[in-house]
Each structure stands twice: as structure tokens, then as C-alpha cells.
Amino acid sequence: MNTAAAAADEELRVTEKAVEMLRTVYDPEIPVNIYDLGLIYKIDYDVADKTLHVDMTLTAPSCPAADFLMEDVRQKLVSIEGPEKVDLRLVFEPEWNQDMMSEEAKLELGFL
Numbered sequence: 001m002n003t004a005a006a007a008a009d010e011e012l013r014v015t016e017k018a019v020e021m022l023r024t025v026y027d028p029e030i031p032v033n034i035y036d037l038g039l040i041y042k043i044d045y046d047v048a049d050k051t052l053h054v055d056m057t058l059t060a061p062s063c064p065a066a067d068f069l070m071e072d073v074r075q076k077l078v079s080i081e082g083p084e085k086v087d088l089r090l091v092f093e094p095e096w097n098q099d100m101m102s103e104e105a106k107l108e109l110g111f112l
Contacts, residue, residue, distance in 0.1 A: 007047040014045040014082045018052060021076040028065050032108050034073070038100025041091060045083065052083040057096045066090070 022035040022043075034040060034056070042055035054077060058066055070090060077086045098111060106112045 010047050010082060011045045014052060014080060015043050017080045017082075018043050018045070018054065018077060021080060022073065025069065025072045025076060027059065027063075027069060030059070030109070032101070032105040034069065036102040036105040036108075038102070038105070039096060041094075050082065050084040051087055052077055052080065052085070053087045053089075055089045055091045057091055059096055061092055 019035060022040055023033045025034045026032070027034060027037065030037065037059070039058065040054065040056050042053065044053040045051075046053065054073070056070075056073065058069070063069070070088065074086060074088050077083070077088065098106070101109070101111070103112070
């Protein structure tokens with residue numbers, strides 16, 4: 001396998017593992033994981049510098065569980081084999097809304 005293909009495989013593996021780990025993080029007030037809630041805006045793995053870049057938001061800027069959620073996400077992401085650094089950014093653009101939820105999340109919360 002050439003270097004580019006190996007890097008693409010590693011990027012895919014790390015990204016899939018990140019999604020798997022993010023699906024284990026729950027807002028204490030909502031019985032749906034943050035990935036299916038649509039709170040994760042970006043997951044990029046830079047194979048060259050072994051940094052996992054993740055942009056996430058909150059259901060509301062004044063979310064009382066913000067610190068808890070950010071720390072839970074950070075701990076889950078640093079446990080992934082491969083990345084040496086995690087660049088976790090809290091962003092509020094675009095503003096989160098219920099349309100960003102997966103169909104499963106909408107069903108779970110009674111929006112469908």
C-alpha cells in the first residue's frame with residue numbers, strides 16, 4: 001500500500017473511532033448522544049502531525065453542562081489510538097437547531 005493510501009486509511013480509522021467515542025457522550029439533560037444531536041460540526045484527523053481536530057457546539061451557549069461535556073469529549077478523544085493531540089474547539093456558528101439532529105435522535109425525542 002502506498003503512503004497516501006496508508007494515510008487515508010489511518011484518517012478514516014481515526015475518524016470512525018472518534019464518531020464511535022462521541023456516540024458515548026450524553027448531555028445530562030437529553031437522552032441522546034451529542035453526535036446524533038448534531039453537536040459535532042467537524043472531525044478532521046491530520047495524519048502528518050497526528051492531531052485530531054474537532055469542532056463542537058452546545059444546544060445553547062449558556063448550557064450548564066458545558067464544562068462537563070467538553071471534558072467528557074476530550075477524555076474520550078484522547079483515548080483513541082493514533083492521535084497524539086486533540087484540538088477540541090467550542091464554536092457557536094452556525095447556531096445549533098433541532099434540524100441538525102439525526103433521524104434517530106428526532107425519533108427518540110418525539111420530534112417525528
